[in-house]
Amino acid sequence: MREEIEESDLLRFVEGDCSPDEAAAIQAWIAADPRRGELLHELRAVWRLTGPTTRPWGVAGARIRLLHSRGRHAAQRSAGFSARPGLSRGGIAAAIACLVAGTGVWLLRPRAAPVREFATPAGQRLQLTLPDSSRVLLSVGTRLRVPRDFGLRARAVELDGEAYFVVRHDPRRPFVVRTRQGVTEDLGTSFDVRAYAQEDYVQVVVASGRVSLRAGGADSGLSLRSRDRGLIDARGVLTATSGVALGDYLAWTRGTLVFHDAPLRDVVAQLGRWYDVDIEVGAAPWAGERLTISFATSSVDEALATLAQVLDAHWTRSGRMVRLTPLHRQG
Amino acid sequence: MLNSHRTSLPTLQHRVPPATQASPHGWESAFQAYYIELCEYVLRFVGSAEAAQDLVQDLFLRLWDSRGPRDETRLTRPYLYVAARNRALKYLRHRRVVTAWIARAACDETPPSDTPEDLCLRGELDAAVQRAIAELPPRCRAIFVLRRREQLSYREIAARLGVSLGTVKSQMWRATLRLRAKLAPYLARPGIPEDRAG
Numbered sequence: 001m002r003e004e005i006e007e008s009d010l011l012r013f014v015e016g017d018c019s020p021d022e023a024a025a026i027q028a029w030i031a032a033d034p035r036r037g038e039l040l041h042e043l044r045a046v047w048r049l050t051g052p053t054t055r056p057w058g059v060a061g062a063r064i065r066l067l068h069s070r071g072r073h074a075a076q077r078s079a080g081f082s083a084r085p086g087l088s089r090g091g092i093a094a095a096i097a098c099l100v101a102g103t104g105v106w107l108l109r110p111r112a113a114p115v116r117e118f119a120t121p122a123g124q125r126l127q128l129t130l131p132d133s134s135r136v137l138l139s140v141g142t143r144l145r146v147p148r149d150f151g152l153r154a155r156a157v158e159l160d161g162e163a164y165f166v167v168r169h170d171p172r173r174p175f176v177v178r179t180r181q182g183v184t185e186d187l188g189t190s191f192d193v194r195a196y197a198q199e200d201y202v203q204v205v206v207a208s209g210r211v212s213l214r215a216g217g218a219d220s221g222l223s224l225r226s227r228d229r230g231l232i233d234a235r236g237v238l239t240a241t242s243g244v245a246l247g248d249y250l251a252w253t254r255g256t257l258v259f260h261d262a263p264l265r266d267v268v269a270q271l272g273r274w275y276d277v278d279i280e281v282g283a284a285p286w287a288g289e290r291l292t293i294s295f296a297t298s299s300v301d302e303a304l305a306t307l308a309q310v311l312d313a314h315w316t317r318s319g320r321m322v323r324l325t326p327l328h329r330q331g
Numbered sequence: 332m333l334n335s336h337r338t339s340l341p342t343l344q345h346r347v348p349p350a351t352q353a354s355p356h357g358w359e360s361a362f363q364a365y366y367i368e369l370c371e372y373v374l375r376f377v378g379s380a381e382a383a384q385d386l387v388q389d390l391f392l393r394l395w396d397s398r399g400p401r402d403e404t405r406l407t408r409p410y411l412y413v414a415a416r417n418r419a420l421k422y423l424r425h426r427r428v429v430t431a432w433i434a435r436a437a438c439d440e441t442p443p444s445d446t447p448e449d450l451c452l453r454g455e456l457d458a459a460v461q462r463a464i465a466e467l468p469p470r471c472r473a474i475f476v477l478r479r480r481e482q483l484s485y486r487e488i489a490a491r492l493g494v495s496l497g498t499v500k501s502q503m504w505r506a507t508l509r510l511r512a513k514l515a516p517y518l519a520r521p522g523i524p525e526d527r528a529g
Binding site: 008011013015016017018019020022023024026027028030031032037042043044045046047049050051053054055056057059062063065066069070117298299318319 | 359362363366367370371374375377378379380381382383384387388391392395423426427428429431432435456457460461464475479480481482500501503504507510511514517518
């Protein structure tokens, strides 16, 4: 514990960057002089005015810790999941404190417990290792549901959002990704699945190996190979394109967003998830435009400046709210 | 080419509801909706984020355990705030924190949820806040923005700017004091939940 407390220590106290013991010492120090209480009050007000939260809280990590504790409570044991912080490149804050993978033994017979659900909020990614040592990188604003008996007979997960899978092939236990509209089954491979509930399509891009993709309910589908992109549209129609630029589709896994001839609507939606902002475009003249643009910055303001420049727009941001307006009227 | 399944797989027909929407998983919705708020609230009592997170986590765990995940009746904002506050006060007493602090904390009111009026006021304030930040000396401002907006740790800021940890801390303090002076008229303004809690 510290011997002398200074006024500037209040900042750590406001932000919660204290151990419980330090906090107790600072509390005693504050209580000893009303002026200190007043200062604390003002510092908190400054904090409140200058940001939405006092500090990053890592909701996704807390959720996972809670599910783990809950699992232990219910079944008195731990399971073989591990979660690692999202890559912190590209300004995607690491969300998760490191979780220890229990004994590494995947015990069976779960009580009637819910599936495990991993979720990333906007602005955060998460890397997971599943019990079969397949790896998954969850993109921003994504949920992955993994049944408790994952790996026992089958390996099936449910996805809402976007994730990159590196799957260990096992012909006896196919790895299946179910989404709202389609089912992706790996045949030993790395692939990206994109199926945000807000978008009306499922897209699968294969980096290596083979993948089969079928619409929900269908018995057969398409077989995709490396550099193939499969798409299931809103009506459940399947199409495939060969020889796509993998780098563009997988750029997000390295912290870059790349758009090729994408509707502004999609660009804005993804930027919103990526940087955790709400971008309002309104009925501006560019509303129907398609953009080719990439963002490699961790700074939301830099990204917005880039977008505004391409659109010839003016942008303002107030907290999470972003507004784009025409720079000058077009004749 | 297709490897069809022996077992028939149900396709995923339902969509996972967004976090804010009411869903059968009341616990889940409550967690997504209130976790941060509650951590912020409890932090005001305990001053240690570590302790605050533990307390809030414990609260959700107990609720889930004792009520079952589908009982939503207790997962309302007012209930959660009262429960969080009781836990925080109990924690402070348990740790033998000075009674003067506990008395002070006990007067802390539950922050009301934002009314449209609050949001409006805040928008108005925002211009003043942005101006005050813009008027900070450049280095001071850079450090403050990296901390408050980019949410980098002090260590990360030091590494990024190539300055010492001590410099980052002293500049942060300086920035805070300047903002406090600049924003003085707004710090006691009614309508900001902070100020309703003494």
